[in-house]
Amino acid sequence: MPLLELKNLRRAFYGLEVLRGVDFSVAAGGITGLIGPNGAGKTTLFNVVSGLVPPDGGSIRFDGREIAGAAPDVVSRAGLVRTFQVARGFPKLSVFQHLMLYGRDQPGESLWQAIMGTRAARDREAALAERAWETARFLRLDALIDNPATALSGGQKKLLEIGRALMAEPRLVLLDEPTAGVDPKARRAFWDEIHAYAAQGITVLVSTHYMDEAERCHEIAYIAYGELMARGTALEIIRQSGLIAFIATGPGADRLAVKLRDAPGVTAAAAFGATLHVCGPDREALKQAIEPYGHDPTIVWQEAAPTLEDIFIHLMGTARDNAPGA
Amino acid sequence: MRWPVARRGFWVRLGAIIVKEVLQLGRDRLTFAMMFAMPIMQLLLFGYAIDTDPHRLPTAVIAADQSQITRSVLSALANTGYMNFTHRPASEEEANALLQRGEVQFVVTIPADFTRRLVRGERAQILIDADATDPLAAANPLAAAGPAINQALARDFVGPLAGLRHRADAVELVVQRRYNPEGKARLNIVPGLLAVILTMTMVMMTALAVTRERERGTMENLLAMPVRPIEIMVGKIMPYIVIGAVQVTVILLISRLLFDVVVEGSLPLFCLGTTLFIIVNLAIGFTISTLTQNQLQAMQASFFMMLPSILLSGFMFPFRGMPVWAQWLGEALPATHFMRIVRGVMLKGADLGDVSAELIALVAMLLIVSTLAISRYKVTLD
Structure with missing residues (x-):
């Protein structure tokens, strides 16, 4: 049974359908990447699932329980915790205080126990402090543990955002573009940590724009214009796409992108440095499209496996054809 | 090498900035409305409601x-x-x-x-x-x-x-x-100041505390925590009750040491009235925060509360000197009732029976304002 199961999830804002009947599930214990273009509905999906925005319709089952329309605190207590795209900490609180704030089951939160300082409250406080230190060490924030959140860099703020989510001891954590604006080294370290957490049994649903990150997920879900377009492992998606790709190398090959982009049979033509990727669903149509440029001896054409990016750009085009008002 | 000075087009650029500013202002309707409502309210209050020589x-x-x-x-x-x-x-x-x-x-x-x-x-x-x-x-x-x-x-x-x-x-x-044989104005003003200071600080601090979270985007974080909305609401208000209590203590000490104004009546009754008044003001502040979008609007809305509290509560001008409509407006303000409680207890030695009507009025206001605050408080981002 999946840990999270969405059925026909719908949500519109001012008449614009942002989620158009999304059916989607997340298996327990894995890392699922949610990818899609800007405005695809990824953050809205997170907002609806986490209870911050009620859905217009559909079902959200978490661990077998219906949570559609439940208040965010109820969802959070059920073990589904999220982070936000823009990491905003409480400016006057330190890293340690941030982490402690999100700790679960704090008996010291009862006014009486807080005043009396009961043994139960003290013991739980000590356990949470130890967990906060552990989390900070894991996220490499331990050297900054007494620093105010405002003194952290953008990447460190993102890590703190994840840290506070983990302090809530989640079963499923929704990470909304956690590595946007983070340098490649920190991104790699971040993904190592996400895998380590997944190994501990925490299920992760992560939204991202980066294809290399998508490839690090156990499973990928592609969403565009409020609809789920593809789902599976990276290899499965490539295999299922049926997309044909040709790569052109040589001087000036990249400049052909503009000419080929609108050619019949071509769904995407993108330059990567001096090379050109041209994709389309039909091999013959694609060959015909590139044929006028195949006589140039300085440019070498090769058929290649399409990349995830090729496939997503292709899917995006397909979705746009289906989008309302298209 | 000298950089070219962009002298040409000054008026065009200036015009563009002015248009941008007007567009922004025009779209912030609440701020725009308050900029006109505030002077109109002041004119009406000073022109019609205030009378320093009360009759009848x-x-x-x-x-x-x-x-x-x-x-x-x-x-x-x-x-x-x-x-x-x-x-x-x-x-x-x-x-x-x-x-x-x-x-x-x-x-x-x-x-x-x-x-x-x-x-x-x-x-x-x-x-x-x-x-x-x-x-x-x-x-x-x-x-x-x-x-x-x-x-x-x-x-x-x-x-x-x-x-x-x-x-x-x-x-x-x-x-x-x-109660004031020497006719000292400070005997009247100092207890009244308690009402005004508490209104100013409590309403504004709470209104700003909540809108600040919303403006900074940290309200999302709070809502997504495993904490119930009522706990967020009460938790945000509680510290200000302590701050209010400290303010009252400081004012009372200064009143005694510098102005020789003491609490003639029951101190527990004084504390009861003060605590109730602080909570009512905090609830009003919270309600303002649910009605406004940002800190500027919250500040302006707080002034809407403060100005009548100073002018119509009997603090600066005799309450009975005001026309009946202004007295009704005054009766709707918590400061008016607290002013009567605090002056009654501090200067006249009033007991619970003497100020019970004012206490009941404050409780009623608390119920009404809290109901409004809870109904307006959003637990989602909608």
Whole structure:
């Protein structure tokens, strides 16, 4: 049974359908990447699932329980915790205080126990402090543990955002573009940590724009214009796409992108440095499209496996054809 | 090398910035509306509601003597326009209670032997007990009373009493300024300041504390925590109750040390009234935060609360000097009721019975405002 199961999830804002009947599930214990273009509905999906925005319709089952329309605190207590795209900490609180704030089951939160300082409250406080230190060490924030959140860099703020989510001891954590604006080294370290957490049994649903990150997920879900377009492992998606790709190398090959982009049979033509990727669903149509440029001896054409990016750009085009008002 | 100076196009660029500013302002309707509403409210309040020389003040009369001369004296006092005889207490105790509860501003007592003493050629007395907690409200009526009585008696001293016309000491007006015998304005102002300071700080601090979270985007974080909305709401308010209590303590200490103003009545009753008032203000602040989008709007909305609290609560200007509509507006303000509680307890030594109506009013306001705050408080980002 999946840990999270969405059925026909719908949500519109001012008449614009942002989620158009999304059916989607997340298996327990894995890392699922949610990818899609800007405005695809990824953050809205997170907002609806986490209870911050009620859905217009559909079902959200978490661990077998219906949570559609439940208040965010109820969802959070059920073990589904999220982070936000823009990491905003409480400016006057330190890293340690941030982490402690999100700790679960704090008996010291009862006014009486807080005043009396009961043994139960003290013991739980000590356990949470130890967990906060552990989390900070894991996220490499331990050297900054007494620093105010405002003194952290953008990447460190993102890590703190994840840290506070983990302090809530989640079963499923929704990470909304956690590595946007983070340098490649920190991104790699971040993904190592996400895998380590997944190994501990925490299920992760992560939204991202980066294809290399998508490839690090156990499973990928592609969403565009409020609809789920593809789902599976990276290899499965490539295999299922049926997309044909040709790569052109040589001087000036990249400049052909503009000419080929609108050619019949071509769904995407993108330059990567001096090379050109041209994709389309039909091999013959694609060959015909590139044929006028195949006589140039300085440019070498090769058929290649399409990349995830090729496939997503292709899917995006397909979705746009289906989008309302298209 | 000199950089080219962009002199040309100055007016075009300036115009573009002005248009951008006007567009932004026009789309922030609440701010825009408040910029016009605030001066209009000030004009109306200062123009129509404020009167530093209040007339027709409620007055109790104990007329133990029922002669023609007594009636003449009472008519003269009523004709000054300052006194309106609203109560006829049967006893001095009853009259004192009316004064203590603030139901009357003056008690005029004409002793049973008033006319008899005049006829005998002895000095007769008329007693006026004034609630002088607000020296401004009591000053003019008391100043007008003596000449008005003398004028009336001059007309009545005919026949065998004609000789009394030229006796300056025929009638003695005995005035007792209760609760503030020296007529010190600070005795009235200092307790009143408690109401104003608490309104200013509590309403604004809470309104800003919540809108600040929303503006910074940290409200999302709070909502997504495993904490119930009511816990967020109460948790955000609670620290300010302590801050309010500290403010009150500081004001009381300074009042005692510098101005010699002490709490005459029950301290627990004072604390009860103050705590209730602080909570009402915090609830109002929270409600404002649910109605406004950002800190600027919250600040402006708080001023909408503060200005009437200063002008219509009886803090700066006598409450009874205001027209009826302004008094009704004043009655809807928590500061008005707290002002009565705090002045009553601090200056008059009022007990629970004397201020119970004001306490009930504060509780009612708390219920209404809290209901509004809870109904407006959003637990989602919708």
